[in-house]
Amino acid sequence: MSTAEELRARLVTALTGAGSLTAGWAPSLAAVPRHAFLPETIWADFDGGDTECRRDEDPGRWLRLAYADVPVVTQWDDGAEDGGRTVPTSSASMPTMVAGMLADLDAGPGHRVLEIGTGTGYNAALLAHRLGAGNVSTVEVDAKVAGAARSALRAAGFAPEVVCADGSLGWPASAPYDRLLSTVSLRSIPPAWLSQVRPGGVIVSPVSPLLGGGAVVRLTVGDDAAASGRFTRSSAFMLLRQQRYVGAPVDDYLPGEWPGDAGQSWTRLDPEDVGGDWPALFACALALPDVYYRRHDYGEGRMWWLFDTAVTSWATVDSAPGQPRFEVRQFGPRRLWDEMEAAHDRWAAAGRPGYGRYGLTVTATGQRAWLDEPGNALP
Known part of the structure; x- marks a missing residue:
């Protein structure tokens, strides 16, 4: 059976070869053990389906899932304990997506970063490894998830600021930030985020419109507390709890x-x-x-x-x-x-454009989508 170190090295090699992982982030993905942030029971679609995988029952498969390039579900139905599994509500993101969004973030030494959606804590560990734990704050709405992430981070030797709070409000106590990274998807970018990121700073977040589809947007914050930028890649993330929508009967x-x-x-x-x-x-x-x-x-x-x-x-x-x-x-x-x-x-x-031709401009009062350039707003 391959060791965690061997599997992690293969994953880094594969991501680098595919062009998903930049040189700046490769050492962090090589150093941070993804499996150390996963619970004993996980679900993932790999080598035979997305059936439950328990570490104590099949440690080899559990470890392979930890280093496979697939998303791993770690919680269902907001942690309800009735035994049902209806909607996945927390996960470890697909490593290709993690690497791509970190590249979009373009964070480097000296940058202060706010992460929305701590989840397992793995992403926060990557940020802390490269930027230093003192430069990283991460917000998680679920107290149980936040507690597990905090414990996993400490056990792995990382101590970023982990806060249990409403991510739609950001975390003003440690603002301003140079970068903001959301690992939960949104219908609309919260105005609070704009005021907590420095002018010239970057916000990277998945966006999931109500009708369907989804993509990651990379916004640059201006001097006027507005932000604008293009979509970079397709995405399918769990929604920010405060922006879930339930239609009328x-x-x-x-x-x-x-x-x-x-x-x-x-x-x-x-x-x-x-x-x-x-x-x-x-x-x-x-x-x-x-x-x-x-x-x-x-x-x-x-x-x-x-x-x-x-x-x-x-x-x-x-x-x-x-x-x-x-x-x-x-x-x-x-x-x-x-x-x-x-x-x-x-x-x-318009030529059946993909995500990269679309963008978003966000102000304190709302947001509007555009095609090719901000002046060409969608009707």
């Missing part, structure tokens, strides 16, 4: 039987073609930040439901294999499918 939109008084039309755009194309869905989501969807199967087809968060409008689109057109029903002051189709058409007309 369908009956709040549609009292009575479907389709009610909804108008009928037809479209040649299959909603499944949008939902199955991550860049397309992301582009539509940036253009429609207050729209979300649900869908359900029936027979050989699938119905998409679009809703607005103001609970004023809804739309349905039937998707059936092999059909030349699809029935649309829309109700309310907004025609949500028309808006969705228009956003998709603009994305296609």
Whole structure:
């Protein structure tokens, strides 16, 4: 069986060879033992599925998972102890993503860094190894997770500031920071972060629009406490707890039987073609930040439901294999499918751009997405 040191060395070699790991961060990933930050029971999709893996039952597989280039789930359902596993709520991120986001952060000696989402503590250890523990503060909302991370960090020889608090508020006690790194995804960048990062400083965070898709954004903070920058890579992170969204019941939109008084039309755009194309869905989501969807199967087809968060409008689109057109029903002051189709058409007309052509500008009062340059805001 390979040792932890051998597995870690192979991981660093693989990440370096793939161009994911920069020279500046390679010594930290080579030095910090990822397995030392994982609990005894983990879940990961590697070498045969994402079944539970207990260290005491299969130590070899547990160690391989610790150094595989996969995300490792460490908590379900906010730590509920009823034995169920519905939604993963804490994890150790995929090493490729960890390395890429550290490269985006571009932190170096002398920089003060705030991390949002301590999780296992592994990322904080990497930051502390390179920057010094005194330059690193990390915030975790879950007291049990924060406590476990603090213990793991100390056992591994690192002592950054670990705080149990609401990450959406940052951590003003140790501000200002040169860099802010979020390992949880957001619907919108919190205004508090802008005021806690120095002008010229950098914020790196995953962004997950309500409609779908997700990508990491790299923002530079200006003298006016606004921040702007481009998306760098696709991502799928757990959401900041304070920004989780639960949609209203369908009956709040549609009292009575479907389709009610909804108008009928037809479209040649299959909603499944949008939902199955991550860049397309992301582009539509940036253009429609207050729209979300649900869908359900029936027979050989699938119905998409679009809703607005103001609970004023809804739309349905039937998707059936092999059909030349699809029935649309829309109700309310907004025609949500028309808006969705228009956003998709603009994305296609722009050359089907990927994440790197999109960006975000954030101020104390809100944020807006743009294509190619900040002046070209999405409608």
